[in-house]
Amino acid sequence: MALFYPDEANITRLLLILRKSHPKDVHSNQIGFPGGQVEAEDIDMMATALRETHEEVGVEPNHIKVIKSLTEIYIPPSNFNVHPFMGIYTNPKPFLLQEAEVEELVEVPLVDFMDDANIFIEEMTTSYATNVPVPAFKLNGYTVWGATGMMLSEIRILLQQVL
Secondary structure, eight states: OEEEEEOTTOOEEEEEEEEOOOTTOTTTTOEEOSOOOOOTTOSSHHHHHHHHHHHHHOOOGGGOEEEEEOOOEEETTTTEEEOOEEEEOSSOOOOOOOTTTEEEEEEEEHHHHHOGGGEEEEEEOOSSOSSEEEEEEEETTEEEOHHHHHHHHHHHHHHHHHO
């Protein structure tokens, strides 16, 4: 769930999370969106995104207005198809981190997210390739790339069309 919300100063922010470090998790210690695997009680992918957002950062599903379904993306290292959504949390309450999975909140001001100066190419080594140039974002001091970077790029293009 790509969640946008106003902070105390009424500045629009985008919520990302830093995942906890887990030895067997290929996405360990990476920046991403709240989200996770489908559970039996989930009626659809949006229900999964809303439930996982509630579990990971404490936002009640009925407090999120889902405004857009984004492009599904396949993530080879974990063999997952991710179906992201954009949502608005208009009356935010303090976030409650799921300490087992979330190390830190990364609350990015919209103006920083939309700033071209925060997009660059970085040479990365992954589990399946060495020294590959990849597009990335520098947000709140973190390098955000891969599937999250691709989702951010789509969101950025959509926002550029309306801003």
